[in-house]
Amino acid sequence: MLVLAATGGEGVQLVVDQVAGPMMNANLRAAAILGRVVNVRRLGGREAAFDFEPHALRRITYVGVTFRTRSAEEVSEINRRMRAGF
Structure with missing residues (x-):
């Protein structure tokens, strides 16, 4: 790899x-110990076999992100913070 x-x-x-x-399992293998994988899209598909071994051994934090379930206020706050340099 x-x-x-x-x-x-x-x-x-x-x-x-x-x-x-x-790509899910390759992403897990590419992450460092205590690394993070943040899923922002699912262009290759919504489902896949998940290899729990690298996830556990490397103590990886896996985060899913979407704007679909956010309120208009949350999206406005995210945009405000992004423009402010956060």
């Missing part, structure tokens, strides 16, 4: 996943 080779086997602290589906 290129990510592990580029990081000397350490992995990365953050994976921003827009594919999901078939």
Whole structure:
């Protein structure tokens, strides 16, 4: 895996996943110990087999994100903070 080779086997602290589906387990393997995988889209599909071993061994935090369930007020606050540099 290129990510592990580029990081000397350490992995990365953050994976921003827009594919999901078939990439899920590769994303877990690319994450460092205590790393995070943030799923922002599901272009490769909504379902896939999940390998719990790298998730547990690396103590990875997996976060799903969507705007579909956010209120207009939440979206406005996110935009305000983004413009302010947060």
